[in-house]
Amino acid sequence: MNLLEHQGKALLAVAGLAIPRGRLCRNGAQVAAAAAAIGGPVAIKAQVPSGKRGKEGGIRFATGPAAARQAASLLFKSTILSHKVAEVLVEQRLEIRRELYLAVAVDAATKGPVVLLSADGGMDVEAAFCGNPLAVRRESFDIIDGLGDIARDRLVRGLGIDEAALADFVRGMIALWRRHDLELLEVNPLVVLADGSLVAADCKAVVDDAALFRQSDLPKVAWSGTELELRAKELGLNFIELDGNVGVLANGAGLTMTTIDLVALFGGRPANFLEIGGDAYTKGKAALELVLANPRLKSLVVNFCGAYARTDVMAEGIVSAWEELAPSLPVFFSVHGTGEDEAVDLLRRRLGVEPFELMEDAVKAAVEAAR
Amino acid sequence: MILRHSDRVLVWGITGRQASFWTERMIAAGTKVVGGVNPARAGGVHLGLPVHGDGASAGGVDIALLFVPPAAALGATTDAFAAGARTVVVLTEHIPLHDVMAMHALARRAGGRIVGPNTAGIVTPGEGFAGIMPAFNPRVFQPGSVGVVSRSGSLGTLVCLNLVRAGLGQSAFIGIGGDPLPGTSSAEALAALDADPATRAIVLVGEIGGRMEQEAAILARTLATPVVAFIAGAAAPPDRRMGHAGAIVTGADVGWEAKRAALEAAGVAVAETPAQLPALLRAKL
Numbered sequence: 001m002n003l004l005e006h007q008g009k010a011l012l013a014v015a016g017l018a019i020p021r022g023r024l025c026r027n028g029a030q031v032a033a034a035a036a037a038i039g040g041p042v043a044i045k046a047q048v049p050s051g052k053r054g055k056e057g058g059i060r061f062a063t064g065p066a067a068a069r070q071a072a073s074l075l076f077k078s079t080i081l082s083h084k085v086a087e088v089l090v091e092q093r094l095e096i097r098r099e100l101y102l103a104v105a106v107d108a109a110t111k112g113p114v115v116l117l118s119a120d121g122g123m124d125v126e127a128a129f130c131g132n133p134l135a136v137r138r139e140s141f142d143i144i145d146g147l148g149d150i151a152r153d154r155l156v157r158g159l160g161i162d163e164a165a166l167a168d169f170v171r172g173m174i175a176l177w178r179r180h181d182l183e184l185l186e187v188n189p190l191v192v193l194a195d196g197s198l199v200a201a202d203c204k205a206v207v208d209d210a211a212l213f214r215q216s217d218l219p220k221v222a223w224s225g226t227e228l229e230l231r232a233k234e235l236g237l238n239f240i241e242l243d244g245n246v247g248v249l250a251n252g253a254g255l256t257m258t259t260i261d262l263v264a265l266f267g268g269r270p271a272n273f274l275e276i277g278g279d280a281y282t283k284g285k286a287a288l289e290l291v292l293a294n295p296r297l298k299s300l301v302v303n304f305c306g307a308y309a310r311t312d313v314m315a316e317g318i319v320s321a322w323e324e325l326a327p328s329l330p331v332f333f334s335v336h337g338t339g340e341d342e343a344v345d346l347l348r349r350r351l352g353v354e355p356f357e358l359m360e361d362a363v364k365a366a367v368e369a370a371r
Numbered sequence: 372m373i374l375r376h377s378d379r380v381l382v383w384g385i386t387g388r389q390a391s392f393w394t395e396r397m398i399a400a401g402t403k404v405v406g407g408v409n410p411a412r413a414g415g416v417h418l419g420l421p422v423h424g425d426g427a428s429a430g431g432v433d434i435a436l437l438f439v440p441p442a443a444a445l446g447a448t449t450d451a452f453a454a455g456a457r458t459v460v461v462l463t464e465h466i467p468l469h470d471v472m473a474m475h476a477l478a479r480r481a482g483g484r485i486v487g488p489n490t491a492g493i494v495t496p497g498e499g500f501a502g503i504m505p506a507f508n509p510r511v512f513q514p515g516s517v518g519v520v521s522r523s524g525s526l527g528t529l530v531c532l533n534l535v536r537a538g539l540g541q542s543a544f545i546g547i548g549g550d551p552l553p554g555t556s557s558a559e560a561l562a563a564l565d566a567d568p569a570t571r572a573i574v575l576v577g578e579i580g581g582r583m584e585q586e587a588a589i590l591a592r593t594l595a596t597p598v599v600a601f602i603a604g605a606a607a608p609p610d611r612r613m614g615h616a617g618a619i620v621t622g623a624d625v626g627w628e629a630k631r632a633a634l635e636a637a638g639v640a641v642a643e644t645p646a647q648l649p650a651l652l653r654a655k656l
Binding site: 105125178214242 | 471472477505510532
């Protein structure tokens with residue numbers, strides 16, 4: 001879950017880290033009032049979960065309430081990278097002397113946290129991670145022990161920046177990253193003002209979805225996706241809508257991706273990614289309803305290879321839903337693994353369908369039928 | 372990470388419904404299951420096995436098998452390494468990332484190994500298995516000489532099924548799991564299979580995301596055992612997350628084409644579909 005800029009900054013502020021004076025606004029009148037209260041030049045920033053907001057015109061500058069209101073009116077009507085702008089953050093415009101990059105991230109190689117600090121702002125986390133070690137400082141640390149004093153000193157020293165203030169930012173951001181189960185906490189840019197003090201001009205915080213059960217005090221973020229994707233999310237199913245016409249229903253992320261790959265390899269176009277692996281294997285009925293709700297669908301391939309997921313339970317869900325919905329769509333099955341004999345028997349008896357021995361053949365038949 | 376018949380397996384969360392189902396099958400397949408752990412049922416007997424309050428009370432364990440909910444995985448891992456487990460096989464999916472990192476830190480301190488999280492387990496046909504793989508299904512698993520490494524349980528099952536259909540059995544299956552931070556990498560599993568005298572060829576089942584396939588390719592150049600591969604995700608749209616990788620920095624090209632190119636440059640034949648794997652293997656054997 002990606003927090004919005006203003007939500008991330010609220011966390012920084014609670015941790016005692018400096019953020020620009022600002023106010024969240026939902027309409028032009030609020031923007032004008034905020035600009036008047038802040039005084040002087042302001043930045044008006046669309047609150048959308050995208051790092052490329054600046055390049056897409058999502059940040060405007062203005063001086064005075066009337067100009068601010070006019071600038072905001074353009075933002076409120078716009079869509080930025082498929083996100084409708086409903087809120088803007090009005091902030092004092094900073095007098096920037098230098099821009100830094102500071103992030104706490106997770107490194108796949110060490111399987112642990114890493115702090116990235118650069119004297120140049122404006123990069124993303126992968127670029128910072130891969131960047132020239134002379135330009136980007138990296139300190140990996142043990143999550144149980146935390147970042148030691150020596151490593152922190154090594155990180156902040158010799159940049160010509162107030163070392164104590166920078167160390168406070170590093171310490172505070174690691175504490176926030178840890179407390180809120182963040183995958184990434186990035187301040188980009190971390191601005192050095194004329195007086196040498198530090199202010200977080202932007203903030204990106206990515207919360208680990210698997211930890212939301214113990215992060216109930218964090219703000220909720222509206223999940224973005226298509227109507228069907230939102231319905232799937234509510235049902236606890238992993239579903240992604242694609243633009244083709246061959247429906248795909250399989251168990252496990254690996255097998256489902258492979259099924260989609262084969263649809264494409266054999267010249268077809270997959271309509272969706274939908275897996276009912278893990279504990280979702282009992283949701284066959286809901287899954288089928290989701291796939292069938294797509295009006296572009298021309299055929300369907302159902303590919304099960306059960307280990308933990310019992311194919312007889314999945315098949316029972318599919319067969320029941322099929323009988324109830326009675327779609328006129330051609331469907332092609334391949335079923336193997338745990339519960340296979342019962343599943344195949346069910347398909348023969350109640351749908352009169354013979355599953356294919358090879359998934360390759362089931363996919364080929366579905367691609368053929370969709371032409 | 373290759374399970375042997377002599378390995379003492381202790382099951383955390385043994386009294387649960389799924390854990391009971393799979394533990395019975397593990398025992399039937401010859402696995403030396405010595406008991407289970409559940410603090411709420413300590414002193415009891417389940418499936419004819421002693422249930423302990425903690426791992427240390429079991430009096431010795433080689434492989435810890437974790438059948439616990441996400442919030443309990445870190446505690447169970449702490450307990451397992453304290454009890455002297457060499458390997459902790461973590462089946463649990465959706466463990467908070469910070470807990471997974473702490474589990475890896477504990478493994479480093481203990482000099483032990485984590486397989487998973489979100490693995491379907493490890494299987495050695497004819498010796499036993501620990502996990503949720505259909506090791507008892509003779510159409511999927513037969514004793515043989517092909518080692519299989521897979522990130523995915525479902526796709527790994529399909530590959531094993533294709534091997535048996537073609538008359539090829541397995542020396543071992545190592546499920547490394549779908550977690551963004553796996554305790555055991557593809558390359559480490561490859562090295563273990565290469566060192567195993569029963570393994571004459573290896574199938575690597577990978578997927579897009581992360582850099583494990585590229586690391587495996589570098590290692591494959593140096594191995595005596597031939598390797599073939601299938602990589603899932605060739606047609607996955609690059610901007611959508613289909614696997615499990617979160618906002619983890621890897622510093623590598625995580626796409627399908629980069630993985631295929633790295634493997635083929637290392638002499639690893641990459642199959643277009645899973646059914647092609649047996650023929651690729653036969654060409655190498």
